Structure formats: C-alpha cells, structure tokens
Amino acid sequence: MSERVITYAEAIREAIGQAMESDPSVFMLGEDIGVYGGAFGVSGDLYHRFGEERVRDTPISEMGIVGAAVGAALVGMKPIVEIQFSDFTAHAMDQIVNQAAKIHFMLGGELSVPMVLRAPSGSGTGAAAQHSQSLETWFAHVPGLKVVLPSSPMEAKGLLLSAIDDPNPVIVLEHKLLYKTSGHVPEEMYKTPIGVARVLREGKDLTIVATGVMVSRSLEAAAQLSQMGIEATVIDPRTLSPLDMGPINDSISQTGRVMLVQEAPKHVGFIAEIAARISEGPAIYSLTEPVKRLCGMDVPIPYAPQLEKAVVPQLPDIVSGAQDLMRGV
Amino acid sequence: MSERVITYAEAIREAIGQAMESDPSVFMLGEDIGVYGGAFGVSGDLYHRFGEERVRDTPISEMGIVGAAVGAALVGMKPIVEIQFSDFTAHAMDQIVNQAAKIHFMLGGELSVPMVLRAPSGSGTGAAAQHSQSLETWFAHVPGLKVVLPSSPMEAKGLLLSAIDDPNPVIVLEHKLLYKTSGHVPEEMYKTPIGVARVLREGKDLTIVATGVMVSRSLEAAAQLSQMGIEATVIDPRTLSPLDMGPINDSISQTGRVMLVQEAPKHVGFIAEIAARISEGPAIYSLTEPVKRLCGMDVPIPYAPQLEKAVVPQLPDIVSGAQDLMRGV
Amino acid sequence: MATITPLLPPAAGKVSDDKASAMAALESLLAIRFFEEAVDGMFARGLMHGTMHLSIGQEAVATGVCAALRQTDFITSTHRGHSHCIAKGADLTRMMAELLAKQTGYCRGRGGSMHIADAKTGNLGANGIVAGGIPIAAGAALAQKLKKTDNVVVSFFGDGATNEGAFHEALNLASVWDLPVIFVCENNKYGMSFSTAKSMKVERISERAAAYAMPGVTVDGNDVDAVYEATKQAVDRARAGQGPTLIECVTYRHKGHSKSDKNLYRTKEEIDFWKTKDPVGKFETLLIEKGILTKEQAEQITENVRNEIRNAITEAQAAPDSDPAELLSSVFRAVN
C-alpha cells in the first residue's frame, strides 16, 4: 500500500479540520482565512466546511484578534489564531506575552489559555524585511509559551494537533517555503509530542542541529556530504520551548562535532541556547572542535533575490560549513 | 577635590538636560514625564526647564508615541521616548522592530532614525509579571537596533549621551533598582562608547560576566569571594548589541572559568549568546570548567517578595555559584 | 472567608427603589470603601508590598454595573480593580490574602493587587496593562456567542485606556460581530497625571462609540442608580443579540493614582469638590431619604461590613506565606 502524500499546507488544514470536527470548542480566526482561504492558502476550504462563525475572518487588527483569542480561551474555547505573517505578531506582543503567557501563573492557576497562534515565518519569497522574519527567539524566551517549528508535513499535522490539545498557549511558526512541499502524512489524527526532538539521520562524523526550513536543507546537505564520505547526524529540536537536549547531547558524545543551523540572525538567536547548553556540559566534554553556528546574517531580510539568498544559509553553505568543521577551520 | 556623587536617575536627567541644551532637535516624549516628573522620577524638573513642547506628556498609546518618535527622527529631530515600564514596549514592537530598526537598511540608506528609547526594566519592586520583565533579548536579536544596559550612574549618563548622538535607534534599558543608587558622575558631557565592554575588577580565578543590576551584585559577590580567597574578574558588556567579546575572551584565557549572570529568564536569554560565542572559540580552548549560567528562573515574575527574590539571582546565589564553579560542581 | 451580600438587580426600576437590591448595593459600596481604606492604611504602615491603585470615590461604578449582572456573566478588570472584584462577589479574605502575598490569596501571592481573578464569580482578571482586558472581554463575549449562552461580558477600563489601540480594535471587533459585551469606561478625569482634557479632544468619551456605530452613553458615575440603569439597558441589548454598548461613567478618584503619586497635577479644590459628591455617602443618604432604610439600619450595615473587612484581614494574616517551591511547576497547566 502506498503512503499518502500531501503538502505541508494540506497537513495543517487537515489537522485543523479534524480538530474542529472532533471538538466543537475549536475555531479559527484571522485575516482573510474565509473565502480567500488564507494568504498562503492554508485554511483553504475550511470556511466552506465549517462556516463563517468557526472560520472567522477578522478586520486587520492583530492585537485585537489575539486578545479575542485569549478571552475566548479563558472561558473554555480553543481558538486557533492565524497571523498572516509572523512579522505582524509585533502588534500582538502584549496579548501574547503579557496576557496569554502569564495568565495561568500570574492569576494563581485557576484559569488557563488553551490557544494556538499559527504564523508563516521566514524568508525566501522576495517579500523583504517586514514580511520575512524568523522571530522564534522572542517567543522561546518567554516563560509560559510553548514554541514549535514544524519542519515537514508530518510534523506540521502532529505538532498542531498537540498544540490544539495543549491547555497552554502554543506558538506554531510555520515556514512559508514549506507550505508547498510534500510528504507522507497519516490520515488519522495523531499527535507529535511537544518537547521531544527528532533525529532524522544518524552519522558518526558530525551532528547538525537545524530548525524550520533548515532541517530539510540540512538533510540534503547531509546526503551530499555522505557522497564525500562525511556522515552527519541531523537533529530537529521541533520544539524550541520546552527544549529537548537529550538526543543532541547523545549525538555529540558520538561525533564530537556540532553545527547549529538557523535561518534567524545569529546574534542572540534561539540556536545560541543550544550552544549555551552544550557549553554548560555534559556535551562540552565530548567536543573535539568548537561549536559552529551557521545562521542568518545580522541584517534585515532584503528584497533582491540574490541578496535574500546571501543573508540566510543555503544548501552549499551548510555543506561547506560541515566540511570546514571536519577540517577544523 | 571630592568627586561629585549623584544618583542613576539624576545622571540620566542630567544627560538629557545637557543634550537638550546643546541640541535643539533633542526632545522627550512619554507618559507622565511632564509635571508628574516620570513614573520613576527620571524626567523630574526637565518639564519646568524646557517646557511642555520639548518634554512632551503623551496619551497612553505606546505604539503611537514610538511611531511619532520614528517619524520625527526621520525628518531630523532626535526624540528620546520614555516607555513607562519596559514591559509596555510589547505594544510598540511594530514601530521598534518593523519600522525603526529596518528603515535605514530597507529604504536604501538615505533616511535614518536617530531615536532613543529608554525604559525601566527588571524586577524587585513587587510589581509582578507585567511590570518586571527583562526584555533585552528581544531587542538584542533585532538587526538595526543598538541595545545598552547601563549598570551605574556613570554609565547611565555616558551611554545615554552616546545613544542620543547615535544616528541609529538605540534602546536603553535602565534598571528600576538602580535609579536611587549613587555614584560619581562627571558634570561635563562625556560619552561612554557603545560597543565597548568594561572590566570592573580583575581576578585570576574566574570571570564573571553580568548585565544590568547583576553587575553591582556581582561586584559585591566578588568582594565576598575575595574574602574567601577567590579572585574574580567582573565584566559588564554594557552594550548587548553590538557585543564586545574582547575583554571576555581575554579574561577567560587567564581564568579558565566563566560564570554568566543575568536577571532575565535563562532559556534563550541574551547571556546564551556569550556562552555561544565562547563555545565557538577561541575562549573554549581556555576553559578548565564548563561555562556556568546563573539566570532568572523560567517563570513570570511573581508578586510576593519572597517569591520575587527566589526567581532571580541574588547576592548569595552569585557567591555560591562562583564557589561551585571553583569546586567544579 | 469573608463576603457580603451578593448584588442583585431591583425587581423593577431603580436599585434605590428596591430594599433588597439597595441594601446589597450599600454593602458593596461600603465594602469597597473599607477594604481600600484598610489596605491604604496597611500600605502606609509598611505591611503591604508592591504598589496599588485605589478606587475610593469610584465605588458606584462597579456597584451599579454588577447589580445588573448575573454570577455567570463575566468581567474583565484593570489595575484599579478591587471595586470590580468585590462587586462581582469575590471573597474578601482571599483578596486580602493576595495583597498580603499569602498562599491562600486568589493568585497564591503570584499576582498581587493588579492580577486578582476569580473564576467562580466570572472575574477574568484585573490587568496591569492599560486596556489589556478590553480585547479579552471581546473574546470572552465571542465565546458566549459561539457557545450560544446568553451570558454577557463587561469590560471595565479607565479614560486613559481609550487612547490605546487595544480599545479601538476591541470595540471594532465587538461591533462587527455583534458581541454581548458592555464597555464600561470609568472616566475619573485622569490617566495617572494626564487629564482627559489633554489626552483627547472629545468632550465625552461616549462619543467614541460612534466610530463603531455602537450606542454610547454618559452617566453620572457617582450615582448607583444611573450606572445601573444604563448597564441594564446595555445588558438587555447584549443578551438579545443586539451587540455592544459603550458606557462612560464620570467619576473621580479621591486618592492619588498609586502609592507614589504626589498629586502635582490636580488642585486641592478639585479634589475637595469631588469629595462633596462622594458616591457612598450619597447613596446612603438617598436610601434614608427615600425611607428604604433607617439611619440605624444603615449604621448596622456599616458596622457589619466593617466587621467583614476586619475578619478578612485577620483571616488573611493568619494564612501561610506563598510558597516558592511550587513556582517552576506552575508556569504551565499540566497536559492530560
């Protein structure tokens, strides 16, 4: 029997549709998610299947709609907010950080905010600096938020179903370049646990830890490296908060070399946390080379295609980064 | 001749007053900075000295006032925005991050945003989770922003004068607990360079890198440690973006041990960047112990005094952290 | 546990016409007043921590509004939230315990004055962020609509809050979705030190309702009856699916904005003038004048409420301090 293959966008839509079918408290709200089907086509036909009450188009007011989701969640609904581009979460940081993330703790534990916030993240579409950021670092740093970055259709569905089920606010940063990529996704509802990293490939020479769109890029790089006789382990943390260091530490104890790959600017980016944890031990004792970070440049994302490509790690950068690490340069 | 001693709040006020005297394009705007004198008394009598046009009370609308500062800066003014508590920058992230930080680059270099955003940061006043955060990580991660954390009256004045003079947006996060602390501050206008770390104390046994209010706390700890025969170097990066690793690397090459201290939650916090840079070399080769981070717990800041103290590093924590590091535990 | 008689609407007409409703309202006014006077005193004596914002002078707003609500209705509140919390029916002991940073407080000592919430009475929480509760109220109202309940949500906020973007976005959402929410602005003429005369150009905040094609009314916020009547109308509209209303209640705070206020921005004359319009005394006098209560009965109620507050303090002080050991495990609700 051949495995069913669907796109990342379809996987997300399927997860939402199944959750809405099985739980009447689940609903969606966001800009242009109705008849338009979502800026990236994610909500698609959900509007036609579930109607305008549960697939709720909103005026352009990110703070308001995230706040509305917080309020609905507080009284027992399970809202899924779509923010059209993750960059626009900048408008909703108060509701995300000062409200959603803190309410359960700050108000003493009786109330909670079972809300999911999904947003397309990342560069690569020529949309320039205000539509291309990778802002996971902000959210991962905030106690009270869980943060997941699905890197494949399979993860997209499973992580989203976990997020919807979670009684806490979960930020799901999807990657624009992944929406049209395909992969096997089971039809039934299944959950990918939040807080568990995934080892995608095992190799003895070096450990690559990558997030978001860098995961598939790193896997491709690993395949090329393998042709050159370099065998890389590739690990996707999947969840940035909480972070599962187990497989990363284990792998480094085998390989002694680690390269951390993220699209976001390097300075004070999420991946520094992994470097920091390694530096605190135990993995530091296994290192035969310093840690290597391969990250976005510390610049806003430019428009021109050649500039945009230049500022985030591309396949050849990952390959040559790994080669450099193997050569100790 | 005895040195003049003033408070941190007075030092900031003096810097603003001198800048406003010497440059008519400098003005202040913020909530309750006029006759009230500022929520933490920083603007004090500036309103009476410079009038309501240049010390401009605003309606409660953080996004609007930061946006107004961006607009004024774009056409040649030098606004200094006060955000009453740094937590409320959550409302202004779009203007700070999507506008101020990116304009110079994204618009091709002709325009720039010479704006200063000052905000009181940190915990310790019983104001609970929405009034006590340390959000420097967010800003430090954004290309196009400079971020400074003055840790003494002397730095407060000097860094602020550099910030006002800088043709780029600079975020100045002041610490609430420092406002009433005193120290020597020269009367004349002087600039503390942005992007240069400061070594406050030299010791051969371990290197302590601390930010914000943790700097003075670490100095106190170092004094206690010295009594116990442990000599610590204490370094204040002062500027988180751009970050000066030189003195940190130099010191580690002498001591072989490093403890990184921040108030903000540990997970994906700024100080991880320093650990990451160490892990990338060259400092990693000098380490005789893994890096140690001493940070805020990954929880929102609680109200109760004993809880609030428990969640951020206190003097005894720094002392015992250093002892642990010396003992290799 | 220390509580007062829950507010209840009059059988018909005004609160001050109906004995049971009027007595409960008087209890509410007094409880808010005495609760806050007590904490003000404890604060001054260094027995309390942090900061706090008192509603002394504004008690009629929360009282008049909550008299029109059911326990299953919801509210969102503000940094100046004791009055809303009490009027919605909170346990005074747990409130006091929270201010005293006790384990038995509403927030287990994690929130303090600015974050008290009470799931049981539908109080979705005070809020340290000006206007922060307004979109949340819209969302809670959206949930009522989706769940097809006939509960309503009241969002309390100040005059200053109406200059925030959150106010605008939330009112627009409530308007276009016909949500069962009532926006109650306590216009006490200042947002901290900044007067409404300077922070906005409209004469009346209720004029802002027109931007959302929503009814807007202004009432005397020191008059329980007036507040109740406006709320009742708005609640009826909301329950009938006719959407939101903005109610402006004009009032005044007698005390400074917070503990650190030197009151440089308003005159003694202005404060004294407003003290003559004190909502608590005014309502008590009205009831006596109308013959709803005798002076003696009023004194008895006063004494009872004082005792409740004293009990609340005693009980709260006896409670254990909040516990640092449980902090790390309290950030997230456990996943089943």
Next chain:
Amino acid sequence: MATITPLLPPAAGKVSDDKASAMAALESLLAIRFFEEAVDGMFARGLMHGTMHLSIGQEAVATGVCAALRQTDFITSTHRGHSHCIAKGADLTRMMAELLAKQTGYCRGRGGSMHIADAKTGNLGANGIVAGGIPIAAGAALAQKLKKTDNVVVSFFGDGATNEGAFHEALNLASVWDLPVIFVCENNKYGMSFSTAKSMKVERISERAAAYAMPGVTVDGNDVDAVYEATKQAVDRARAGQGPTLIECVTYRHKGHSKSDKNLYRTKEEIDFWKTKDPVGKFETLLIEKGILTKEQAEQITENVRNEIRNAITEAQAAPDSDPAELLSSVFRAVN
C-alpha cells in the same frame, strides 16, 4: 532618469480649470497607470520578483492629494504605494530599478515595491505594515511643529488600516497636539478580501474622525478635482496650525489585492461597474469636454508618458544588480 511634469496646484479653483495644473495631473494619472500596467506585465512574464500591490483604478487619489502639496511637504505611504510615490514626484527609473532589484533602485534592491522612499520629494516611505506609516506621519508632523516650519504631512492608508490600533493612536495624538497632518484614507472597499461592510459598521470611514474631534470628509476618490479640493482645505487648515483632517476617498482597485489574489470575494459585475468609473479616462474626458485640452493634445501627453515609462524600463534594466557585498555595512548609519 525618467520623470513627468511635477504636479502643481491650480492658480485658483479646480485642477481641471487650470491648464498647467490639469496637464500635470493627467500626466500623473497616466504615469501611475502605465507604470503599473508595465510592472503587472513584467510580473506575469516572470521578470519581476516578490509581490506587488497595484493602484490601477485609484490613481486620482494620489494625484489629487499631491496636487495640493509642495515638494517640501511629506508623505507616508503604504504597501500599495506606487501612485503616491509617482504623484509626489519620484524618478520613474529609480522606482523601476527598485522593482527590478537593481543597485540604482531607490532602496538599492533591499526594499522592493513595498519600501520605496524618496527623501528628495519628501516621501518617507511605503510601508509593508498596514497602518504602519500613520503614527510615523504624526511624528513627522510633530517635528514640523517643533521646528516651526509650515510644511504639512500627508499619510495615505487604506480602509482596512483604519481598524488597526495604530490608526487610532496616531489620530488621537495628531488631534491633541494640533499637528499639521492630513490623513488620507483610500477606501477601495476591501482590505485584501475583507469588505468594509464586514470589517466596520460605520457607513463612512470619515465618521471615525469624530472620535478625535477632527474634521472628517468623504469625497469621490475617482475625481481628481474633489480629492484636490478636500486636500487643499485640509492643507490650509494644517498650515495655519489648526490641526489634522481625515479625508476618505472612495475608490476601487481594478486588479486583485496582490499577485496571488483569485478575486473570490467580489463579483465581476462589481469590478465592471467600477471600471466604468475609471478615474484616468474620466479626467481626460473632462478636460477635453471643458476645452482645456484637445483630443490630440491628450493623445500627445499619453504618448509622452508611455515613452517615459519605456525609458524607465530600459534604463532600469541596464543598471547593475544590487550588491550583496555591501549588506553587512548597511544596517547602521555610521556614527561620526
């Protein structure tokens, strides 16, 4: 370098009454139309990258507004900003070069369609954030007040933008500070796919001005004269220190929201109806009818503008691609 005759106000009365003013306005309308048709075509042929938002059908707004401005006045613009940029006097070659990601483009290829700014003509920038430019406009106007110039600032934005908090906060600041700023809403009836009928309950967006005690007017946004007259009045008020105005220009975009729009949310009839109200043809016809221009002169202008656009494309295409080597050094302006 390819430019058109700069817009200029009529000596008196309407734009369409004054030959020089009218001819410049026609050039502006045509330049916007042809520029966008050209880029639309290049996009379709895969010669352009990213996304883009066209103002085809809305040209009269930017044209009528900018006819009332001086070069030293400022504008802030939007994601749909080509028209504003052209009407304010930008060099068409540098605009085209930017869209083609060239080093000679206004942003050196770093910004693209959504971020073109032109310091020389006072264009403080298009903006990818809906309503993002509105507070910036207020700030630029505050600077004019502080510097005691008599320049004004125009902020362009869409109907959808008026639901954002940024709109509310900025209009309030402009109001309380009496800033020389004119808020120009291009109401094209949709924010992406969401109609104004659904995104707000007011009939006219200009009604929202009342929340800031600010004059608000609605004009036919497809009529250069109407837009000009309303703007002129507002500019006069602003220059005289009498504060801001909100102008709603009712118009329509013929094309989809952006390149990826399937137009599922509006009918063909609606689009066709609005095409009959095309502002460019309408203005040309008016001028011919009024005898300001002959048909031949109009054709000549059309041909000239077409040539300018062709030149712009040719020049832009010949320019070098933008240079990755300078990126890292371009994030900050160097400190002296």
